[in-house]
Amino acid sequence: MDISKLNVWDSSSHLKTDQDIALYLETCIEEAGDDSVFMTKAFDKAEHARKTNAQAKA
Numbered sequence: 001m002d003i004s005k006l007n008v009w010d011s012s013s014h015l016k017t018d019q020d021i022a023l024y025l026e027t028c029i030e031e032a033g034d035d036s037v038f039m040t041k042a043f044d045k046a047e048h049a050r051k052t053n054a055q056a057k058a
Helices: 018-032 035-055
Strands: none
Touching: 018 035
C-alpha cells in the first residue's frame, strides 16, 4: 500500500461542540493510561478544535 495516498486524520475537525471535546478528552484519558505524550497531543487537538470553532462562530 502506498501511504502517500492516505488522507491525514485530524480528530479536531470532528469536534464541533464543547460536549464533543469533553467526550473526546474523557475517552483519551481512559485510553492513555500513563502516556503523557498521548494526553498532550489530545489536549492540543482539543485546543485546536476550540479555536477553530470560536473562529467559525465569529
